[in-house]
Amino acid sequence: MKIISEQAIRSLSITPKTCVDWIYESFSLKQSAQLPTKISVHPADTDFITSMPCLLPPKSGDSTVQYFGVKVVHRIKGSVPSLGSDMLLYNAKNGELLALLDSDWITTMRTGAVAAVSAKALRKKNAHVYGFIGLGNTARAALLCILEAEPERQFHVKLLKYKNQAELFAERFADYTNVTFDIIEDINEIARTADVFISCITSADGLLVEDEKTFQPGVTVIPVHMRGLQNCDTTFDRVFGDDTDHIKNFKYFPQYKDYNEIGEVLAGRDPGRKSETQRIIDYNYGLGLHDVLYASKLYEMLKDTPCAEVDIIKESEKYWV
Structure with a gap:
């Protein structure tokens, strides 16, 4: 062995x-x-x-x-x-x-890669503003995968300020020419303006964005560690997961409006986003x-x-x- x-x-x-x-x-x-x-x-x-x-x-x-x-x-x-x-x-x-x-x-790299793949599959056509909260290794892995999978695409990334993590995060990507950064102090501003909102926070005592209406039409929300965005579950137009058996016991699963597995989108059996204004949340529980x-x-x-x-x-x- x-x-x-x-x-x-x-x-x-x-x-x-x-x-x-x-x-x-x-x-x-x-x-x-x-x-x-x-x-x-x-x-x-x-x-x-x-x-x-x-x-x-x-x-x-x-x-x-x-x-x-x-x-x-x-x-x-x-x-x-x-x-x-x-x-x-x-x-x-x-x-x-x-x-x-x-x-x-x-664990780190496949989690980041799944977030990158899901974001690309579910985002609206001209999405380029990505919001990140929780700026540890998983977020770094996700952005590495996003940038290197599409080197020809320009991204603007908004980082939620916490201590000096946002500055260190942006510094990590200083050599990448297809990304620019803003450091934002208000999570609601990121929610209002991001085309793709990725949370890599590992624990949350309550909701991260109190009013789900803060998220703009056409947004794709990816709570990497499942935490703090459950108020989107019953109001967003579509909900995706990586495996139904893993998430069917989530509290609001019976109330999802239009659910399918992300793998069905990747296989071409589900269109994923059905309009540019749909708000979509994607739960990748980890497989x-x-x-x-x-x-x-x-x-x-x-x-x-x-x-x-x-x-x-x-x-x-x-x-x-």
Whole structure:
């Protein structure tokens, strides 16, 4: 069993554009993958430990390999970092445990890539003003994917001021020529003027935008971590999710006006936005499907590279206790 560290993953220099391509690929496999719903336990308050299994379809062109993985992700208040994850990757054809992967990079980049893909699929035609609140690694990953997936498109990004995070965020993208920034102190101003509103806030005690009417016609809202925008659920024209089984127990799910999965839009079976004035909200709860596909790609890139390994000695014959 290989031990694949974050350092080994970073050494591959995977581009944000590649991360976006992997999201399109993984969504295309959703109908043929086995994707059980997540199982979560809550040690205390808002802390959680969640298991995310997925069996990918058999690998095309190689009948000896079919990847299964289970990612365990946790958020524990006070730990550093507060959010962490690991994955066990198996070959389902023979049950072999192939690798233990540090999954923090996977979680961050696939989450950002999903937000970028969803925004592009659901935004109005001439959308170019993006609003970001919650300016941690997930927001950075999302904007990296947005900018590198469409280098020919100009974006204007409005950042919600918090301490010095907005300044550091803008500095990170100083070398990108297809983006400009404004730093805004009032979240309602961002809500009023953004074509795409992306929240990467990981916790919210109440609503982020008290009056959902603040959002302009034609807006696309993406609450990456599900928090603080539920007042849009029953009033927006369309609601999307990454997997119905994962979000069907959301409080307002029965009241969604016009719901479908984002994968149906990507596959061309749903038009997504039906008019330039529709207001749309998209909940991507996070799928083990993306994590396992990313892990399988990384494993294949690193399987012939020296990494720490653990020899697992298994019985080769039936034994009696």
